[in-house]
Amino acid sequence: MDFPGRGWHDLGVKSSLLTADLRERLLCVMDQKNHWAYPELTRPGLSRGQLAAHFSHEYAVYVRDFPTLLARALGIVPDVPDVRRSLAENIYEEQTGGLSRSGPHPELFMVMMEGLGFAREEIDLPDARLHPAALSYRDWLRESACEKPWQAAVALLTIWVEGSVNERAELEGRFVRPRGEDAVVKHPLVVHYGCPPSAMRLTRAHGDVEGSHRGDAWRMVLGHVDDEATARACVETCQQGLARWHRYRDGVAERMGLSRDRAA
Numbered sequence: 001m002d003f004p005g006r007g008w009h010d011l012g013v014k015s016s017l018l019t020a021d022l023r024e025r026l027l028c029v030m031d032q033k034n035h036w037a038y039p040e041l042t043r044p045g046l047s048r049g050q051l052a053a054h055f056s057h058e059y060a061v062y063v064r065d066f067p068t069l070l071a072r073a074l075g076i077v078p079d080v081p082d083v084r085r086s087l088a089e090n091i092y093e094e095q096t097g098g099l100s101r102s103g104p105h106p107e108l109f110m111v112m113m114e115g116l117g118f119a120r121e122e123i124d125l126p127d128a129r130l131h132p133a134a135l136s137y138r139d140w141l142r143e144s145a146c147e148k149p150w151q152a153a154v155a156l157l158t159i160w161v162e163g164s165v166n167e168r169a170e171l172e173g174r175f176v177r178p179r180g181e182d183a184v185v186k187h188p189l190v191v192h193y194g195c196p197p198s199a200m201r202l203t204r205a206h207g208d209v210e211g212s213h214r215g216d217a218w219r220m221v222l223g224h225v226d227d228e229a230t231a232r233a234c235v236e237t238c239q240q241g242l243a244r245w246h247r248y249r250d251g252v253a254e255r256m257g258l259s260r261d262r263a264a
């Protein structure tokens with residue numbers, strides 16, 4: 001199913017005051033998934049060392065192990081077949097690339113790094129070389145991925161981690177993420193850093209499947225929260241994710257030698 005361009009009413013979730021309110025509270029968290037150093041990442045001018053600092057942390061914190069984080073969440077989902085199926089599909093795509101006929105997403109990430117001229121060992125770093133805030137965010141993700149209620153764990157991984165600041169616009173059909181070759185040729189790593197388009201298979205794979213994953217994410221959570229306590233757990237878990245993610249991104253910016261004043 002194609003999600004971009006479809007609005008909230010097309011999610012197929014029976015809307016109630018509780019789900020409308022939960023959707024809004026989660027979107028308020030997603031609206032803040034923006035970091036002051038982000039513009040630097042889409043502009044030319046970063047050194048090799050700065051790029052390596054950014055990508056090695058992304059790899060270690062959630063790219064390499066994302067399929068297993070999803071598997072942790074699947075392990076605590078009770079007999080709710082549509083949720084189990086959506087998570088299983090997501091795990092299958094992330095660990096094998098089977099749906100997009102590409103490859104395991106962590107491996108496609110490494111192909112992109114090699115396209116930038118990095119050796120694997122420059123990106124796959126031992127924990128001792130990672131910023132403490134990155135390790136703390138990663139460890140918290142691991143723990144929270146299998147913490148009850150399952151709806152909060154699923155919201156954390158599929159809405160917070162996989163989602164972006166564009167979530168609201170995407171849900172309302174006002175934003176359609178670039179896909180296919182369009183997404184590849186416009187990608188900052190291709191435009192500014194000389195990554196060959198052939199190494200951007202991860203971007204192609206995400207364009208192919210991520211649309212339906214976004215819809216699945218919201219359906220899994222909004223379609224299965226029936227009480228305020230569970231709704232609150234979903235929102236509070238994502239809010240914690242936001243706070244920890246900001247500390248993590250501040251840590252990476254520090255390692256990259258970026259200053260907030262300059263970015264502003």
Ligand SMILES: [Fe+2]
Nearest residue numbers: 066094105206
């Ligand atoms: Fe992915």
